[in-house]
Amino acid sequence: MNMEYLKVDGSDIAVVSSDEKIIVDVQSALDLAMSVRYETGASKIVISKTAVCEEFFILxxxxxxxxxxxxxxxxxKTAIYGDYSKYTSKPLKDFIYESNHGHDFFFVATKEEAIQKLREMG
Structure with missing residues (x-):
């Protein structure tokens, strides 16, 4: 796992990348969040969809x-970036839509969009 620390317009953001699945269950997600906070001080995380297990997307x-x-x-606050076009589940599409209209969790297409979204959240 690689972690890049960014300070964008006063926002501390950690960009996490990995060739392996990092988030496989609730505990691994919590471990990631606490590692990010401990290592960077950031409470905003950008992560690639490829680092998240498929079960996450089965509501x-x-x-x-x-x-x-x-x-x-x-x-x-977290933004997961990647391609969501293969998912046809209406509940998942609704979940993504609702998340993207909130203030804490986002699903976007690119890493740049993810950083921008979290930057906007102040």
């Missing part, structure tokens, strides 16, 4: 909801 597993709740409880 019936409950993983996505639990992770979002934990991140909100710990005041961690």
């Amino acid at each position: 019936s597993t409950g993983i996505a909801g639990e992770i979002l709740q934990k991140f909100m409880n710990y005041h961690v």
Whole structure:
């Protein structure tokens, strides 16, 4: 796992990349958030969709909801970037839509969009 620290317009943002799955369950997501905060001081995380397990995108597993709740409880804002076009689930599309209209968790196409979205959240 690689972690890049950015300070953009006063926002501390960690950009995390990996060739392996980093988020595979709620505990691994929480471990990532705490590692980022400890190592960089950032409470905003940009992560590639490729580093997130596929079960996250199957809402019936409950993983996505639990992770979002934990991140909100710990005041961690996150943007996951990647291609979501292969997903046809209406509940997932609704979940992504609602998340993108909130203030804590975002699904975007590119790393640059992810950084911009988190920068806008102040």
